[in-house]
Amino acid sequence: MLLSISNAAIIISFVLLFFLNKTNRANIYLIIFFLINSIYGLGSHSIVYSKSPFWVAILFINTMPLYALSGPILYFYFRTILNGGDARLRAWDYLHFLPAFVLLLNVIPHILTPFDYKMEMAEEVIRNTSKVIMIDQPLISSKLNFAFRPFHVFIYIILCAVTYFRHVKKQHESLIPTFKIRWNRNWYFIFLLFLFFTFLPYLIISIIYLLYGAVALSNQFVIMTINVSTASFFFSNLSILLFPKELYGIPFLGKLIKNLGDEQSEMENDIHFNKKASSFFLAPQRLTEISEAIKEYLVGNPCIRPGFNLTQMSLEIQIPKHQLTYFFNDHLKITFNDWKNEIRITHFMLLVKNGQAINNTLESLSQSSGFLSRSKFTNAFKKSQGKTPSAFLKKLNLD
16 A cells, blocks of 8 residues: 555656646645655655565665755745745755755765665565664764654744644734634645655654554554554555645636736726626625635736636636626625735735735846836835835835
């Protein structure tokens, strides 16, 4: 089973790579995360099940520095997807790679040994897996190394969860009703949940192993914990298949709409709809359903995608366009374009307050917030805030 899960994750990684484009750059990190987990799964399978000295010699110890990358890569994925799709690393981000660098230094002596020696060691490990923690390493003992990965990744899972829920709170504190988690729609929450139940049991097993040695691994509780971890590993890898928009890119129903005339046509539709508003009505229950659907939809920051429009939104949340228009114009008392621009401007101001204006130009930040031109951004910002973006930055610096 472990082999099948690992191979499936590799296939999913190549699917993600094939559909990678400028609208879903965050998936670069997801691809790397899946591949690292696959390598770990293949290494474990080669030791426990296939007992192939060749693969153990290649995947055992040599790949340990990679495992220290999975936590940071997971964090970069969540940070990118929640902050507008900017996948670039900042200078301080490289500190996240420090543990991987230390582990690399730790295994370099082994990497430089002849392959024949690695084969002998692999055969010894296959005969007695408890010898894994007896192999000498200069900086960090194999025993501590064994426990490092689940602890390290688990810390990053908690960090990603905090980042995710803080984003949800900020995104919706002034827009539409209370956020509700729907398991069949929210990829980010489901993915984190499966990862939690993958690495928490793994962490418990590692602690037991450190305290009581390899003999404790035959305990029924430990065996049950291993099964829970393996099952969660399976679902964490394959769960993305239930979310085609994440797997194939956003939007799933076709290429990103790039026609700059769409915004104008939407404004005309708003005006046209206002003329007919008196003959159309949505029940309060339906308005609540639309509110909740939009609430969940906003988690992925769709409004800051270039060219995002009402047609796209209607297709992606499967709510008729005329109902959305009524919801914005008559229920929220705001046009779709003004609503969209308010979210984009809020995102821009969050970027500025988080220090992004230090290393990025005003135009770059406006593009990261979804505006296609400087003039549209400036006009929308003045309409919303009563001042120009430059005046906002100047006042912020003075304060």
